[in-house]
Amino acid sequence: MARANQSEGRASVSALVESYVAGRWVRATDDGTPVLDATTGEEIARVSSRGLDHAALVAHGRDVGGPAVRRLTFHERAGLLKALAKHLGQHKDEFYALSLRTGATQRDSMIDIDGGLGTVFSYASKGTRELPNDTVILDGSVETLGRGGTFVGQHVYTSRRGVAVAINAFNFPVWGMLEKFAPAFLAGLPSIVKPASQTAYLTEAVVRRIIEAGILPEGALQLVCGGAGTLLDELDEQDSVAFTGSAHTAQVLRNHPAVLRRGVRLGVEADSLNCSILGLDITPEDPEFDLFVKGVVTEMTVKAGQKCTAIRRALVPEPLVGAVTEAISARLATITVGNPADPSVRMGPLASLTQRDEVRKAVEALRNSAEIGYGDPNRVDVVGADPERGAFLSPVLLRARPGATEPHDVEPFGPVSTVLSYATTDEAIALAARGKGSLVASLVTHDPQIARAVTLGLAPWHGRVLVLDRDDAAESTGHGSPLPVLVHGGPGRAGGGEELGGIRGVLHQMQRTAVQASPDMMTAIGGRWTRGSRRTVGEVHPFRKSLAELEIGDSIVSTARTVTLADVEHFAEFTGDTFYAHTDAEAAAANPLFGGIVAHGYLVVSLAAGLFVDPDPGPVLANFGVDDLRFLTPVKAEDSIRVTLTVKQITPRSSADYGEVRWDAVVTNQDDAPVATYDVLTLVAKTWPQESTG
Ligand code: NAP
Numbered sequence: 188m189a190r191a192n193q194s195e196g197r198a199s200v201s202a203l204v205e206s207y208v209a210g211r212w213v214r215a216t217d218d219g220t221p222v223l224d225a226t227t228g229e230e231i232a233r234v235s236s237r238g239l240d241h242a243a244l245v246a247h248g249r250d251v252g253g254p255a256v257r258r259l260t261f262h263e264r265a266g267l268l269k270a271l272a273k274h275l276g277q278h279k280d281e282f283y284a285l286s287l288r289t290g291a292t293q294r295d296s297m298i299d300i301d302g303g304l305g306t307v308f309s310y311a312s313k314g315t316r317e318l319p320n321d322t323v324i325l326d327g328s329v330e331t332l333g334r335g336g337t338f339v340g341q342h343v344y345t346s347r348r349g350v351a352v353a354i355n356a357f358n359f360p361v362w363g364m365l366e367k368f369a370p371a372f373l374a375g376l377p378s379i380v381k382p383a384s385q386t387a388y389l390t391e392a393v394v395r396r397i398i399e400a401g402i403l404p405e406g407a408l409q410l411v412c413g414g415a416g417t418l419l420d421e422l423d424e425q426d427s428v429a430f431t432g433s434a435h436t437a438q439v440l441r442n443h444p445a446v447l448r449r450g451v452r453l454g455v456e457a458d459s460l461n462c463s464i465l466g467l468d469i470t471p472e473d474p475e476f477d478l479f480v481k482g483v484v485t486e487m488t489v490k491a492g493q494k495c496t497a498i499r500r501a502l503v504p505e506p507l508v509g510a511v512t513e514a515i516s517a518r519l520a521t522i523t524v525g526n527p528a529d530p531s532v533r534m535g536p537l538a539s540l541t542q543r544d545e546v547r548k549a550v551e552a553l554r555n556s557a558e559i560g561y562g563d564p565n566r567v568d569v570v571g572a573d574p575e576r577g578a579f580l581s582p583v584l585l586r587a588r589p590g591a592t593e594p595h596d597v598e599p600f601g602p603v604s605t606v607l608s609y610a611t612t613d614e615a616i617a618l619a620a621r622g623k624g625s626l627v628a629s630l631v632t633h634d635p636q637i638a639r640a641v642t643l644g645l646a647p648w649h650g651r652v653l654v655l656d657r658d659d660a661a662e663s664t665g666h667g668s669p670l671p672v673l674v675h676g677g678p679g680r681a682g683g684g685e686e687l688g689g690i691r692g693v694l695h696q697m698q699r700t701a702v703q704a705s706p707d708m709m710t711a712i713g714g715r716w717t718r719g720s721r722r723t724v725g726e727v728h729p730f731r732k733s734l735a736e737l738e739i740g741d742s743i744v745s746t747a748r749t750v751t752l753a754d755v756e757h758f759a760e761f762t763g764d765t766f767y768a769h770t771d772a773e774a775a776a777a778n779p780l781f782g783g784i785v786a787h788g789y790l791v792v793s794l795a796a797g798l799f800v801d802p803d804p805g806p807v808l809a810n811f812g813v814d815d816l817r818f819l820t821p822v823k824a825e826d827s828i829r830v831t832l833t834v835k836q837i838t839p840r841s842s843a844d845y846g847e848v849r850w851d852a853v854v855t856n857q858d859d860a861p862v863a864t865y866d867v868l869t870l871v872a873k874t875w876p877q878e879s880t881g
């Protein structure tokens with residue numbers, strides 16, 4: 188078991204990192220492989236998965252975790268995520284202390300730990316606001332499939348019955364787990380998390396706090412520390428694997444029989460040669476010049492450049508290459524490298540000595556086509572630590588020679604970036620594309636034409652594009668930060684996967700099915716009233732019913748009302764909307780769509796409200812909008828309209844005494860032709876008279 192001990196300001200971790208399998212913490216059957224402190228080289232933990240029962244692990248997720256999560260509605264799952272994020276927030280000191288041992292500075296840890304918790308909070312909030320309080324999600328509108336309206340189609344999303352396996356890289360032991368777990372949990376999936384062995388002790392500490400809290404249903408989250416062993420052999424068609432790591436491992440997983448033959452879904456976030464482009468419009472005097480330089484230095488040094496989104500290639504207009512190299516070098520010279528516990532240190536060590544060797548090898552390869560502009564990969568001044576025992580490396584800036592190929596092929600996963608020159612916007616786009624697909628690109632420009640041309644040129648090759656200038660710089664979240672509400676992932680070499688992006692990241696993990704049925708069946712299946720299905724017109728006006736009493740299909744058909752010319756004139760004068768089609772008979776007659784004076788659409792909607800409303804105080808508390816309003820047939824003077832209002836969807840809010848009711852509204856004329864259709868959105872008390880909550 189790993190445990191933080193902060194008595195000496197530096198966390199210590201006891202022997203073997205454990206896994207959480209089928210409801211209990213288990214130790215490997217061997218002594219494990221040592222994991223060393225990135226700064227001191229001391230052994231801090233051992234890690235192994237030898238002897239883990241992978242079959243039991245997967246079965247527990249499928250048979251215990253999955254059913255328990257799927258019993259909850261999206262809102263209930265979101266509520267648990269919020270409680271979980273709050274709970275973990277109380278243990279941040281412990282996580283920060285362990286994070287230090289991975290080589291992370293305070294700022295690096297914040298990105299991993301607070302970034303992870305922020306992602307869970309974001310999914311909690313999105314799940315409540317954007318998903319129904321149900322276990323099925325309806326996708327898009329109902330498609331009419333038969334002329335008579337008795338056969339319709341609707342796409343639905345349901346939870347898959349398998350487990351979501353998350354395999355993570357060493358660089359984000361907390362965020363990496365949570366950014367995969369939160370959307371999977373909302374999607375109704377039990378997760379099996381496998382952190383990279385190098386930093387598994389921090390993930391283990393977080394999972395321990397999660398399990399202790401008892402907030403999640405048992406089986407919703409299991410943990411495998413150490414190698415993946417035979418885990419993938421246990422997976423089949425309802426399971427999925429979300430992988431973040433090297434292109435090499437991605438290749439191994441893509442060729443695994445579970446993926447090739449048993450239909451296991453595989454999402455890959457692999458390495459990426461991200462670029463930042465300085466626009467052709469920028470001179471060294473522009474504020475954008477400094478923004479570009481700062482961006483490159485930040486991405487080289489945060490987490491010692493061990494970020495999948497870091498800038499590996501800086502594309503600079505040819506005449507500015509010298510000035511940019513100088514400016515970046517000058518800034519890099521101010522970066523203190525050393526023990527991340529020392530507050531003066533801006534950049535800590537790499538995660539391990541092996542990692543440092545890998546980066547040195549990558550720099551050697553890059554030197555085939557580039558010269559070093561700043562730094563020495565074999566020498567660095569270190570503050571507060573032994574440079575030989577810790578995995579320290581100087582930031583290294585390279586300057587590519589014309590025709591360089593290595594910068595577009597070799598990913599140095601450390602504080603290394605290469606400056607490349609370009610002459611035209613098209614050349615910059617072509618150079619960016621030589622990364623063969625990346626997670627993110629940034630463009631620093633103040634010219635809207637360049638912004639459009641370059642962004643649209645980059646987009647097919649990238650998952651995210653940041654356009655930075657003096658106007659958004661202060662609020663910009665920067666080149667390297669994936670955000671929970673925006674898509675993270677990139678095409679081609681970056682793996683072709685897609686994560687996050689708000690609710691997109693949830694839907695991505697669910698099964699979309701096209702359902703074909705009669706309107707009544709569709710209403711029953713989806714829990715949302717479908718046009719053409721049965722209505723119930725009762726004695727009691729539906730506005731007199733509380734949320735508990737209302738049922739989908741409850742309706743009111745109003746009396747008819749004649750719309751007079753005086754109504755139209757009055758509305759025009761009263762509101763100031765004197766558009767000619769409502770006020771000028773001659774001009775309106777010449778209008779090809781109307782052929783004469785017509786009522787304002789908003790007058791029709793207002794009159795409809797007057798026809799369906801029940802005016803007395805009651806359970807309907809407020810109207811908070813309309814959706815999908817369409818005016819279909821013009822209303823002329825002396826036309827008679829009536830409205831049919833039907834309860835379409837009922838969504839109780841778990842944190843309030845009321846819920847949302849969506850009503851289907853259809854306004855028809857004397858010929859029964861639809862004049863306007865829309866959804867009315869109201870808030871309705873759960874009980875009426877309302878019970879006091881005080
Ligand atoms: P890695 O060696 O590929 O390891 C990644 C994960 O895969 C680890 O958990 C590792 O476990 C596991 N793994 C290794 N072999 C496996 C196998 N045969 N079956 C199942 N799992 C296996 O990558 P890394 O060195 O940790 O991470 C650095 C790389 O990740 C860089 O190239 C970086 O660009 C990329 N990365 C990408 C993103 C992104 O979002 N696109 C984010 C971060 C990092 P063990 O640790 O136990 O071996």
